[in-house]
Amino acid sequence: MQTPYRKPGKTAHLPQDTHITEARAFEIKEKLKSLKKTIPKLAAEVALLAEGGDFSENAGYQAAKGRLRAVHQKILTCESQLRWAIIIKPQKQTDAVCVGHKVTVADGQKQKTYLILGSMETDPQKGIISQNSPLGIKLIGRCVGDVIKLKLKDKETEYKIVKIE
Numbered sequence: 001m002q003t004p005y006r007k008p009g010k011t012a013h014l015p016q017d018t019h020i021t022e023a024r025a026f027e028i029k030e031k032l033k034s035l036k037k038t039i040p041k042l043a044a045e046v047a048l049l050a051e052g053g054d055f056s057e058n059a060g061y062q063a064a065k066g067r068l069r070a071v072h073q074k075i076l077t078c079e080s081q082l083r084w085a086i087i088i089k090p091q092k093q094t095d096a097v098c099v100g101h102k103v104t105v106a107d108g109q110k111q112k113t114y115l116i117l118g119s120m121e122t123d124p125q126k127g128i129i130s131q132n133s134p135l136g137i138k139l140i141g142r143c144v145g146d147v148i149k150l151k152l153k154d155k156e157t158e159y160k161i162v163k164i165e
Contacts, residue, residue, distance in 0.1 A: 017132055018084045019099055019118030025085055032078040035071055042068045081120075088117060094164040097139045099131050102165040105139075107157055116140070135159070 049061040088100040104113045119130045138148040
């Protein structure tokens with residue numbers, strides 16, 4: 001059977017953001033250790049089910065092989081993330097916004113604080129934004145007192161940088 005050809009999507013060839021914190025790198029290492037511990041058990045399960053004979057009609061064998069493949073794929077993903085990771089070190093200079101800084105911005109009367117990290121660790125509800133987000137792109141390299149304009153859909157918002165930590 002031939003695999004159908006599909007055109008790549010909009011994000012297919014974008015470079016992956018590899019900036020992560022030391023805590024995230026530690027989490028990935030721990031996940032990698034636990035995944036590697038599960039391989040012998042899954043391999044034994046596959047070997048046991050392989051003794052059942054006909055592989056094409058052995059649903060248990062097929063499911064076990066699928067689980068083993070999934071674990072191997074997760075291991076490859078974790079190893080790749082660690083290999084290409086750029087660890088975000090805490091910055092001591094706070095005259096310009098860099099990755100890893102906490103930035104407080106004001107839009108009118110409201111002030112919001114954002115932590116700028118890599119794309120793998122974003123959580124907008126907690127105030128953690130990506131350096132590649134529209135706001136993150138505008139903030140990188142700016143100083144306290146700078147005003148940036150951010151256009152989202154049909155409205156434009158101005159943010160003034162109040163503090164960089």
